[in-house]
Amino acid sequence: MLKEERQHIILNEVALHNKVLLTDIAELLDVSIDTIRRDVKELDGENRLRKVHGGAISLGFTSSTVQNANIYALEEKRKIAEKAVTMLKEGGVIFIDGGTTCLELARQIPETIKLTCFTMSLQVAMELLSKPNVKVIFVGGEISPDSQISVGLNTIHQLSEIQVDYSFIGTGYVDSIFGLTEFDWDIVQVKKAVIKASKKTVLLSISEKLNSQHRYKTCDINAINTMITELNPNNNLLNLFRNQEIHLL
Amino acid sequence: MLKEERQHIILNEVALHNKVLLTDIAELLDVSIDTIRRDVKELDGENRLRKVHGGAISLGFTSSTVQNANIYALEEKRKIAEKAVTMLKEGGVIFIDGGTTCLELARQIPETIKLTCFTMSLQVAMELLSKPNVKVIFVGGEISPDSQISVGLNTIHQLSEIQVDYSFIGTGYVDSIFGLTEFDWDIVQVKKAVIKASKKTVLLSISEKLNSQHRYKTCDINAINTMITELNPNNNLLNLFRNQEIHLL
DNA sequence: TCAATAAATGCTTTTTTTTGCAGTATTTAA
């Protein structure tokens, strides 16, 4: 077997599976592992893949997207935000949760629309301040360093005194049976209060979070009036959520 | 499984859920928790996530690289902040106002000191979140787009219910006779409430603002316990402020 | 064709990396 041929096969495997193990390739091609090691080293030198301990991985697997986009799955979240924006009504009073998806919603609010926005996320508040026609009201309290939102009794108490038309919330985990769940107990308490303070609740979640769950429960799935994912509402992945109570967008 | 592959999955989980438990990941990937611990430590070292006790959290929340590109008289403000920091006491409860000088104070708070900080400035709150030993409590309310601080009745009411050891405040204008004055009526109301909520009030002001005044009055100069400028306390420019009641630093 | 050289490959040994484990220290939460 020619060296070129071998290397071609290696690259092919890497392109196909994003990674290969040296031992696998050696067995597959029936040559010694040293040969494969040398091949991979050469290909690494040519920047055709990246050699790592025990194997090789494709370049696309690691590179770029880390720096230029700090936000995971930004494209999906943009899509979700776009859909959410269509639900906004001139003069409405809404609540926007923290998290990157909701932050994206805040970004995409049109400059022209007049809104009153409550939020307990520092970042969302900052973002909203650049919208000339949005009145921003921050629900204060102790700020959780991890999530950068207000949590605690004071926050919950304040939420109990307001009532908004729509709240747009994110969640850590969502499941058709277990409902919305979170990692943090504090956050669950606040989200409960948000839902209570809203006439209608809109959940923004990328489809990757569907059918996952964690320790603390925020609410049943029925507490959500509208769920927005980046998927088409007819997508089969949403079948479990398809019932008379929840509206998919 | 390759190490890189594992780390990629960890980053993915962190990006997805903002926070993950080491035990969860270990179970998910079916490797020992030590391995995950080492991976997370490594990724933390590369600034790809932040390791916390028991897990890891996404950087998107913490690395709010707030620019200080165009801060006027930054050097002077840094000097002021340095002096102000010396007044901080371990375990103290303080209030930090908005404005670039106070923001600089927030930045210069040592990582080691334990504090409870109230603030109504979004930027200050963000900055304080990077201090591991500072508990941040945001005094909520309607956010003024210009100053990026909470204003309004709700804010004032909440301030009426707290009492801090020290408040560090800025001002638009300060004069030995007319006291502290501002351009905005809203802001004056809030600052009054802040001073009321403080056992001692510390004014941070660059010397350029001395002997200037504006429309709305916050308080008399005597309401200030300590005034910090970038100048040496013996500087002649401070002569008018030299009396038995106000302490110059 | 045939030698001389260079390249490629496989094998062995040594070194490094990775991983899990056990014991101890530290942190967190009740």
Added chain:
DNA sequence: TTAAATACTGCAAAAAAAAGCATTTATTGA
């Protein structure tokens, strides 16, 4: 404060990489 959970340390086994060497294969020029 104590008890539980988590982190750290050192260690040993296993896997992989690196280096050196011998053998084979390919290439070149007479």
